[in-house]
Amino acid sequence: MTALCFTLKHTPKFTLDVSPLTPDNLEGKTLAKIKRLPLVYGKETVNVDELFSVKGRNAEEIRIEKSCNKLMYVGQGMTKGSLNINGDVGDFLGQSMKGGTITVKGNSGSWAGNDMSGGRININGNATDYVGGGLPGDAFGMRNGLINITGNAGDRVGDRMRRGIIIIQGKSGDYCGSRIHAGTIIALNKVGKNPGEGMRRGSIILAKRPVHISATFKSNGNLKMQFLRLLFTQLAAMDPEFQIFNKYGPTAHRFSGDLARNGKGEILILQIIDKLD
Amino acid sequence: MKINGVLIDDTFAEAFPMKATRIIITAMNLKWAHRAANAIRGFASSVIACGIEADIERELKPSETPDGRPGVSVMIFAMSVKELEKHIPTRVGQSVMTTATTACFSGLDSDKKVSMGKSLRFFGDGFQISKVVNGKRFWRIPVMHGEFICEDTIGVRKAVGGGNFLVLAKTARQGLTACEKAVDAIKKVPGVITAFPGGVVGSGSKVGSKYDFLTASTNEAYCPTLKGQVKSELGVDIGSVLEIVIDGLDEESIREAMRVGIRAACKFGPKKGIYRISAGNYGGNLGPHLFYLRKLLK
Numbered sequence: 001m002t003a004l005c006f007t008l009k010h011t012p013k014f015t016l017d018v019s020p021l022t023p024d025n026l027e028g029k030t031l032a033k034i035k036r037l038p039l040v041y042g043k044e045t046v047n048v049d050e051l052f053s054v055k056g057r058n059a060e061e062i063r064i065e066k067s068c069n070k071l072m073y074v075g076q077g078m079t080k081g082s083l084n085i086n087g088d089v090g091d092f093l094g095q096s097m098k099g100g101t102i103t104v105k106g107n108s109g110s111w112a113g114n115d116m117s118g119g120r121i122n123i124n125g126n127a128t129d130y131v132g133g134g135l136p137g138d139a140f141g142m143r144n145g146l147i148n149i150t151g152n153a154g155d156r157v158g159d160r161m162r163r164g165i166i167i168i169q170g171k172s173g174d175y176c177g178s179r180i181h182a183g184t185i186i187a188l189n190k191v192g193k194n195p196g197e198g199m200r201r202g203s204i205i206l207a208k209r210p211v212h213i214s215a216t217f218k219s220n221g222n223l224k225m226q227f228l229r230l231l232f233t234q235l236a237a238m239d240p241e242f243q244i245f246n247k248y249g250p251t252a253h254r255f256s257g258d259l260a261r262n263g264k265g266e267i268l269i270l271q272i273i274d275k276l277d
Numbered sequence: 278m279k280i281n282g283v284l285i286d287d288t289f290a291e292a293f294p295m296k297a298t299r300i301i302i303t304a305m306n307l308k309w310a311h312r313a314a315n316a317i318r319g320f321a322s323s324v325i326a327c328g329i330e331a332d333i334e335r336e337l338k339p340s341e342t343p344d345g346r347p348g349v350s351v352m353i354f355a356m357s358v359k360e361l362e363k364h365i366p367t368r369v370g371q372s373v374m375t376t377a378t379t380a381c382f383s384g385l386d387s388d389k390k391v392s393m394g395k396s397l398r399f400f401g402d403g404f405q406i407s408k409v410v411n412g413k414r415f416w417r418i419p420v421m422h423g424e425f426i427c428e429d430t431i432g433v434r435k436a437v438g439g440g441n442f443l444v445l446a447k448t449a450r451q452g453l454t455a456c457e458k459a460v461d462a463i464k465k466v467p468g469v470i471t472a473f474p475g476g477v478v479g480s481g482s483k484v485g486s487k488y489d490f491l492t493a494s495t496n497e498a499y500c501p502t503l504k505g506q507v508k509s510e511l512g513v514d515i516g517s518v519l520e521i522v523i524d525g526l527d528e529e530s531i532r533e534a535m536r537v538g539i540r541a542a543c544k545f546g547p548k549k550g551i552y553r554i555s556a557g558n559y560g561g562n563l564g565p566h567l568f569y570l571r572k573l574l575k
Contacts, residue, residue: 144409163409164409165410182407184408184410201406203406203408223423224423225423225424226344226346226378226380226423226424226426227406227408227415227417227424227426229344229345229346230343230344230345230380230410230415230426231408231410232345233342233343233344233345234343234410234411234413235410235411237411238411264404264406
């Protein structure tokens with residue numbers, strides 16, 4: 001069966017809530033029924049076929065073509081299947097996602113992976129602020145799953161995250177891993193100011209020393225962290241793309257903090273060395 | 278039936294259901310992984326008094342372990358999941374965690390699980406860190422050598438214990454030489470262990486005793502010094518009997534282990550003092566798994 005494909009007919013003027021376009025929601029529906037599904041467009045409601053041309057049958061595998069940053073809530077609450085987007089997406093990509101895979105070949109708006117508790121989001125482009133972060137008033141950000149960004153990320157990556165892994169292969173903004181409760185953030189390029197500000201637990205793994213580390217982090221010196229071996233080996237086993245971690249050894253400069261909260265988190269600054277060392 | 282002049286008794290080995298798990302121990306190098314593995318398999322020869330039966334299954338290459346370090350896999354058998362739950366945390370805690378640079382992971386995927394790191398994490402006294410990677414939860418317990426990393430739970434599955442055969446020899450030296458080769462051959466079979474020291478039992482037992490407080494006692498029918506006193510199974514030429522006991526993940530792996538083990542022992546033949554191969558059974562009262570020697574060697 002061919003993938004169920006939604007091609008945007010023209011760039012929407014207003015934000016478009018595409019949260020109904022998930023494998024869970026479209027499973028078992030006929031093409032005609034899918035075309036008549038209502039979508040919230042600005043202040044109005046429109047049918048899917050007013051904005052998208054739709055073809056294909058396999059709702060387990062959905063494609064959105066010619067996407068743009070007006071498309072909000074892409075893959076909201078999905079639990080299975082795959083969602084591939086060619087083009088940019090707006091805010092709240094994969095919000096409350098529990099399973100499955102979302103792949104964006106483009107850039108993402110803010111709060112990608114907000115309230116996520118499983119599955120995987122791949123952003124083959126840049127993401128703006130609050131990746132995996134919680135909304136104001138939320139106790140937690142993402143609670144499980146994996147977000148992989150090949151480009152850059154904005155500020156406050158993983159804000160208040162509870163569990164899960166965020167990998168940023170490009171640059172990260174300020175306050176990366178702010179207020180995290182637990183979980184793992186890996187940033188493989190430059191990082192802005194004050195990573196881990198207010199973190200309770202969790203690990204922020206940086207390939208480069210950040211612009212500034214808060215005074216509330218205490219250096220533990222260079223340590224051989226066996227956990228890094230485990231993490232990188234497991235990630236490489238998950239996806240060949242993560243073989244990129246093979247060049248990092250287990251030795252890292254460890255900072256524990258944020259001591260202003262309870263100091264049980266850590267910032268690990270990786271060192272490229274011989275793994276056999 | 279004879280193999281290389283060695284008589285194969287028309288009898289069967291009697292095995293019983295057990296529960297099994299497999300742990301993977303990694304360390305800075307194989308030497309230290311073996312030290313931990315040897316500690317955990319110490320005093321784990323028989324469930325009769327040790328609670329569990331355990332042995333090293335094989336060495337693992339770095340590419341086969343969860344953390345990319347060299348390691349060994351250890352299989353642990355017990356009569357029930359409850360027994361495994363009791364022994365795994367104590368044994369891993371006292372034998373593996375105390376060995377410098379080690380880490381311990383599950384080596385068996387199963388829906389049924391028992392605690393490992395889930396219990397050991399408390400050693401971290403509140404400083405332990407949980408990490409979920411690739412759908413598995415690991416614990417990072419801060420210890421003096423750095424961090425002890427341990428998987429939260431390990432898989433448990435149904436297994437078979439007590440597959441066995443007896444090597445009846447002229448002398449203990451000759452019997453042991455043949456048994457060593459048999460154990461070497463068995464070690465190449467995946468999914469089985471020989472938990473007794475060196476894989477060989479020098480004091481095979483029967484079920485029960487004249488003493489009420491004993492559940493097992495010497496198997497007098499196979500004791501060379503009791504010929505004449507009891508209804509002995511031994512002829513005048515037999516001076517020593519050694520037993521190889523095999524636990525395995527399933528019947529087929531035990532059958533294969535018995536097959537290769539017996540054939541290896543038989544290679545020595547009567548000229549080198551190996552006269553007969555027999556097996557321990559209790560008339561079918563001990564367990565449902567019966568391994569007929571002649572049938573499996575056909």
